[in-house]
């Protein structure tokens with residue numbers, strides 16, 4: 001595949017995507033084939049794969065002129081696994097029930113592939129045609145490198161449409177499929193790998209859940225008064241469960257999804273929450289979060305902690321403006337609900353909304369709320385979601401920890 005003169009720089013700088021505009025001549029490659037990428041003089045640039053149906057027509061697998069074969073797959077997975085080994089030791093979660101992202105697609109230099117581990121299950125997500133074709137080889141290499149006995153596929157994501165692919169789910173190795181898998185984090189969580197969102201759990205928020213847990217524990221040590229947490233977009237209860245302290249912390253968990261809240265309820269029980277012993281300190285509210293926040297603001301409710309972890313409101317750059325209104329609306333209501341001296345943890349997982357823009361939006365909401373706030377933490381995804389420095393698009397999760405007055 002030939003790159004137009006003057007368009008090779010991003011490739012040399014290791015950006016992994018090649019758009020049609022940069023390509024002068026594509027070989028007779030079939031969609032999903034490997035291609036060798038050369039500059040206008042025929043000099044080697046990279047090896048990657050091709051899909052004419054995708055806007056991103058080629059994605060790069062290697063900047064070396066090497067074979068992409070079984071040994072390559074084993075090397076790629078070993079490199080990713082070695083990073084997680086360090087992280088696991090750091091975080092003390094190197095247990096049987098460990099859960100982490102083993103491979104983070106472009107950011108681990110394997111575009112189009114995500115692999116998450118949940119205890120003895122590995123869940124694979126194939127986002128592009130070449131990766132889709134390679135599933136048997138990937139499963140074999142994964143078993144070789146990690147000893148994985150059970151591999152499940154959850155390739156039921158919108159992004160596949162842009163590659164001309166249908167959703168695909170099913171067992172790739174081992175089994176039988178469990179109802180749920182139990183993992184250890186700050187708390188114990190049940191993960192529904194078959195029906196849950198994403199591959200079953202929001203692993204990227206692990207460090208931020210832990211941070212909230214620390215703040216809540218400190219608050220509970222300082223004051224005997226019951227603290228209140230509003231956990232908005234709670235999914236299976238993540239932030240509230242990491243905060244624990246069921247006897248001292250009242251948590252209100254809000255999500256639009258009934259199955260998510262049902263799983264949250266099971267997770268609270270798994271962690272020893274007992275309604276009669278703890279005095280009904282946990283609420284599950286199935287509601288649209290935008291409406292619910294406005295309702296709380298009208299009722300003049302107050303919380304010591306508010307967490308806002310909305311789904312991706314902008315799928316692409318063109319939706320950033322509309323998404324900005326959504327983020328502002330949420331944050332404006334949230335500011336009104338935080339007690340003086342309390343905390344707001346506010347996130348955006350939209351790649352199309354930059355850190356700078358997000359901060360501007362949250363500032364706009366603050367100004368309209370008439371409150372004051374200090375940034376005391378700039379938040380990101382946990383380290384098992386590394387970001388390739390040459391791939392700014394990988395830095396999707398951004399958050400602010402704010403003290404509000």
Ligand code: SAH
Pocket residue numbers: 197201202205209232233234235236237238239254255256257260287288289290309310311
């Ligand atoms: N904080 C969670 C992850 C949140 S993911 C954790 O730590 O695990 C975003 C959640 O928002 C999903 O559970 C989804 O069901 C929910 N959601 C999406 N749109 C919503 C809406 N309009 N109102 C309330 N919840 C919504």
